[in-house]
Each structure stands twice: as structure tokens, then as C-alpha cells.
Amino acid sequence: MFHDLINLFYPRLCSICEQELVKNEPVICAKCIHDLPVTTYHLNNENPVKKVFYGRVEVENATALLEFHKKSGVQKLIHQLKYKGQQEIGTFLGQWMAAQILENSTFPGVEMVIPVPLHRKKLKHRGYNQVEKFGREISLALQMPYIDTALVKKSFSSTQTIKARLARWGNMEESFVLADPGVVANRHILLVDDIITTGATLEACASVLKEAGGVKISVATMAIAW
Numbered sequence: 001m002f003h004d005l006i007n008l009f010y011p012r013l014c015s016i017c018e019q020e021l022v023k024n025e026p027v028i029c030a031k032c033i034h035d036l037p038v039t040t041y042h043l044n045n046e047n048p049v050k051k052v053f054y055g056r057v058e059v060e061n062a063t064a065l066l067e068f069h070k071k072s073g074v075q076k077l078i079h080q081l082k083y084k085g086q087q088e089i090g091t092f093l094g095q096w097m098a099a100q101i102l103e104n105s106t107f108p109g110v111e112m113v114i115p116v117p118l119h120r121k122k123l124k125h126r127g128y129n130q131v132e133k134f135g136r137e138i139s140l141a142l143q144m145p146y147i148d149t150a151l152v153k154k155s156f157s158s159t160q161t162i163k164a165r166l167a168r169w170g171n172m173e174e175s176f177v178l179a180d181p182g183v184v185a186n187r188h189i190l191l192v193d194d195i196i197t198t199g200a201t202l203e204a205c206a207s208v209l210k211e212a213g214g215v216k217i218s219v220a221t222m223a224i225a226w
Helices: 002-009 030-035 048-052 073-083 088-104 120-126 132-142 165-172 200-210
Strands: 062-068 112-115 151-153 176-178 188-196 216-225
Touching (some): 048 216, 188 200
């Protein structure tokens, strides 16, 4: 009754089209979910996400849930998640990704989930890591720990979205540090992030994690940008 009254005065709106959601719809309406450009990368290990890392850092398996294009519904989703506090989007995408992983055994042998970290200043400003809900839902479904303390971002930079692609590689150099090598040594880690573009951020994180010794890396992102 109380929730019905709340919805009457403050109706839940789709995060993409901003139309009112019906009772059982998540943060996105059925039509917008249907229109999302979902990949099938979880069905083919030699996919565009994994190919990003060829010759750069060894990755066991990799996937992205959606294709990201400018001025698209996916772009709006990620924007709402990162800058408008709509963390339930991360929860929804994490549950969706987890269902794909479980159905197809996409990441055999993975033992823990680690998010790409934010610098403490950005974390304080935003109030949350936009990847946290996504990663936690995956870890919950796979029944493994979610560890957000092993990897730390030590350099603060302006948002990557405004940087040229070539500048990103240089900007990632020495940006991350391994805070607790013992936790990740000899483990298979699922590294999660929101969007993969050049792969520079994920490459840097993977390289640092591998310094612990015996580490295997797999990657899962909400989207891949074209």
C-alpha cells in the first residue's frame, strides 16, 4: 500500500526512455530492454573483447554484455549509473551478466571478482564505484568473494571519457598498485569494469595483479565501445 502511494506521486521511470515503468519491470522498460544491443560474446571466447588484449596481457576469457555507441540507450544507461546515482542499473546489469555466465560456464575456474578501482578522491566525490553493484551481483551468483581492497588506484586524473585514445595508454602507466598480493596470488580473478574501449585501464589492472605471481585474469564488462 505504502509503495503504491509512493509510485502514485513519484512514479518509477525507465532509465532510458523515461516512460513510467509497470509494476514488475526493473529499472528499464521491456521495450528498451528488447532494443538493447546485446552481444553474444559469452558464447565465443575468441571475441572482440578478448582480442583487445592480444599481444598486450594474457587473458583467459573475456566478455561484454552490451555494445556501446554514442547517443544510444546504452550510453544513457551508463551515464545514469555513473553520474546520476542510479546504482540499481549496475545491479540489473550484474544479474543479467551473471545469468549468462551461469548458463554457459563462461568463466571456468574463476575464484574471485575484483572491480577496477576508483581513486579515493573520485570515490569520495561520487559516493560509490559504479562497478560495485555489477561485480557484487556476479560474485553472489557465482558464490565467490568480491574483493575491492586488493587493487588501489594511486593517481588521480580527469575523467577518461574526454581523453584521446592514444593518451589513455600513457595515462594508465603506474596508475594502480597491488595493496594485498597475498589475497590474489595463484588465483583466477574476474576483473570487472563498466566500459572497455582501448582496454588500457583493464590491461594496467591485469598487469599489476599478475605481479602477485601465478595470477590468471578473465574480464567482464557492462559494455564494449565502438
